Amino acid sequence: MVDFKGLEEAASFVKAGNRFTVIGHYDADGITASAIAGQMLKRMKKRFDIVTTKQLDEERLKRLKKLEGDLIFVDIGSGTISDLEELLPDKNICVIDHHKPEKRQSNFIVFNPHLFGYDGSNDVSGAGMTYFVAREVDERNKDLSKIAIVGAVGDMQDSKGRLLSLNREILADGESVSEIESKIDIRLFGRQSRPLVKFLSYSSDPFLPGLTADDEACKRFIKSLGIPLYRDNKWLHYVDLSDDEKRRFISALYVYGRKNGVPDAVLKTLVGEVYELVKEKERTELRDAKEFATLLNACGRHDKAMLGVEICMGDRGEAYRKASNLLQRHRKMLRDGIEWVQKHGVKEMKYIYVIDASYVIKDTLIGVISGMLYGASVVRRDKPVIGISVDNEGVMKISSRANWELVRKGLDLGKVMREAAESVGGTGGGHNIAAGASIRPEKKEQFLKKANELVREQLFR
Structure with missing residues (x-):
């Protein structure tokens, strides 16, 4: 303890x-x-x-x-x-x-x-x-442990495939009072709330070439596995599948990904530990910790954070209805953001990738989208991603994201953001794997040059 x-x-x-x-x-x-x-x-x-x-x-x-x-x-x-x-x-x-x-x-x-x-x-x-x-x-x-697990997943602390360290003590508390269960399963978003076809076609992290954004291709893929689209006149969700159907689905998806150029490092993240809030209604976002966390992020990043607080404190009526609507808008904006980056490209500096979405992508979303670029295979995993936006007050907001391979090599984005921002009169900080900064727009190039130098020092010292 x-x-x-x-x-x-x-x-x-x-x-x-x-x-x-x-x-x-x-x-x-x-x-x-x-x-x-x-x-x-x-x-x-x-x-x-x-x-x-x-x-x-x-x-x-x-x-x-x-x-x-x-x-x-x-x-x-x-x-x-x-x-x-x-x-x-x-x-x-x-x-x-x-x-x-x-x-x-x-x-x-x-x-x-x-x-x-x-x-x-x-x-x-x-x-x-x-x-x-x-x-x-x-x-x-101790019953509040389930909400703490949602927070940890929302903070991407399960990005190594499972929660670690002190998070496991919290998980053990939740399991001891029958509030949450953990198991090994597929980690794609929507395993609870989305019909199987949409579960695949809406996948953007990872991006599945030939399946993402193509409902008909997804239907053919599912039918080829002998898995029906409906059962008892209802669309099947992933959680409705039998254990044998789940194994076939995951195995086939892994093989499909390898054949279609999805990096092995991304495919390895398909399966891992998932967390179910067992007292929540099945087939809803609230049943799965990852989906619950995304619902809350949708609230916060669209200036409705108190809706999320109300849901976490038990509101399953009006607050939940409004948040569910926000989530649909949020997911669409994320998909649109990924498509914008794919269309307009990424600036590649020697030690960092840069996405300059100033006045295009909201400052509250640029960090999420930057982190999704690895799974969408828009960038390789060899450098951190620096996303740029501008808020409503004209302040340039920088969001940086990395992966654990880079962190293990010595990358600390919190330090990079803090020192690069301070060098141009701004502020910054955060975690080693995700951090941010605020600077004046005219200092952008100077900031990026400094950030590039700091990443070089950390990874190639």
């Missing part, structure tokens, strides 16, 4: 206060972390509000001064510890996060795995850290 220094202090902070504002990041990990904190406080009959945000800049921090009660930051805050100390000196603050902290000492409580020998990139998510606090407050909060 985890026993970090700071866990007891964080739990005591929650127990001692009466009025809180929870501030969470706007992505799936931040949404799940916010919901876990909210459920914990609700069960304690504490007064609380939840707000979500993309970032903590000076303007947003000043607005926090006006909020009532003590502040709990979840999945955000570690990179702005000095700013919190300077701009919110009179507030009682607890930061529960998994990103690398700006510094190791603080005037307030910081519960962070990097301070105790764990890596927030793959050992535990922001939702996981928040879950540990909730469990420390009350063992009965």
Whole structure:
């Protein structure tokens, strides 16, 4: 059982206060972390509000001064510890996060795995850290482990084929209270919610040449395996298949991928550990952790993060209906983004790939699309991908993505983004495998040159 220094202090902070504002990041990990904190406080009959945000800049921090009660930051805050100390000196603050902290000492409580020998990139998510606090407050909060697993999957902490390290302790808690089950199965998106034909034809990560975006070809592929499209007058979903049908389907898909040029490194990701929330309705996005996380990301990246929080806290009515509609729009925008990149191409520098989608792809989507380019075989896996967009305020947003092969060779995108951004007067940071930065548009070329140099130093030193 985890026993970090700071866990007891964080739990005591929650127990001692009466009025809180929870501030969470706007992505799936931040949404799940916010919901876990909210459920914990609700069960304690504490007064609380939840707000979500993309970032903590000076303007947003000043607005926090006006909020009532003590502040709990979840999945955000570690990179702005000095700013919190300077701009919110009179507030009682607890930061529960998994990103690398700006510094190791603080005037307030910081519960962070990097301070105790764990890596927030793959050992535990922001939702996981928040879950540990909730469990420390009350063992009965173990049922919230399922939401923490959704957060970890949303943060791509299962990208090595399974959850690792502290995430497995959370998974064990979820299994012990019969909230979640893990098993080895296909990892394509839509295994629960999509009819089998759409399951294949909508696949963009990985991209399946000749099947993706071609319903008729998918029907022929499925029928060639002796698998029906319907059963009892209903479209078959992948989860409806028998064990034998699943084995035939996966084997045939692997052979098809090899014949059609899908890289072996991508094909190896087809099968791995999947996580089912067993009390959720079958054939819905909420049953599968990956689909649930994508639903939450759709909410956050379309400025509706609180819909996701409401769903995680139990709303299966209006909030879920609205989020499901958002998800369809989100997936279409991702497919459109991949197609735009395929049409307009990728700029290849010596040590990085660059996608300049300024004013074309939303700044909230460019990172997701950049990460999908490996699976879509748009770029090789030999370099990190740097995606560029511009937000509504005219700030250039940089999102970088890598893969674990590059990380194992020494790549740390968090450091690359931070140092490259600071060299041009911007800000940046994040994890070794995924990070971001904000800069002025006129500094783009200077930033890219510096990022290219930093990647060279890390991978070819």
